[in-house]
Amino acid sequence: KTIREYDLKHLTHATYKHGGKSHSLLLSKHAETKPSSDLYYVPATGLCVRYDHLEQRAEALEGEEAKSEEAERLRGDEAAESRRKAVETQLRDVSMEKNYPFGACAVYVTGGGDLAVCISSTVSKPRSYWSGRWTSEWVLSTKGDGPDSFSLKGKCDVATHYYEQGNVQFRSNREFSVADRKTSDLAKECIKCIAEEVFKYQDDRHESRRE
Secondary structure, eight states: OHHHHHHHHTTOEEEEEETTEEEEEEOOGGGBSSTTOOEEEETTTTEEEEEETTTTEEEEOOGGGGOOHHHHHHHOOHHHHHHHHHHHHHIIIIIIHHHOTTEEEEEEEOTTSOEEEEEEEEEEEGGGTEEEEEEEEEEEEOOSSSTTEEEEEEEEEEEEEEOSSSOEEEEEEEEEEEEEEEOSOHHHHHHHHHHHHHHHHHHHHHHHHHO
């Protein structure tokens, strides 16, 4: 249970095989078909995956085993899935390679019809004696003042470990909130907004270190 909780909290990134290809799996509470089931829905492929947290092994389910009411719920309706796919595509194609080259991402339809945007990136540089982890979760809601507005709430957690001379660990986190932002392109503006909030957070960190 402890390993499982760690994986979900830190958005552990795993991979699984299907159709002769390797696919990404982000372990998140938003992907659980039901609590403590170890079954996760992957929106990008529409598959359910069983993950063994102890063995760190993932397996895509096939046929009737992959079908469940919980998985259908996570797929959302056609309009929600269209928004989800657009946001995930924008995040992956525009932001990930530039800002999180070692990371993984996923966007989910939540039970209330909002979108959950998850980003996880872990870097290990043993030759340089440091490692680091970034995780962030954002909830995108379009229930604001009309169809052309959205609100965004998020949180991030950063951990850095330096061990060349001694053992120095740095932890930081922040919560974010953006209310009723107008847009004609939800996916583009959402990812732009996330990038702006993250930039401000990182800029504040740099300023605090200089003081």
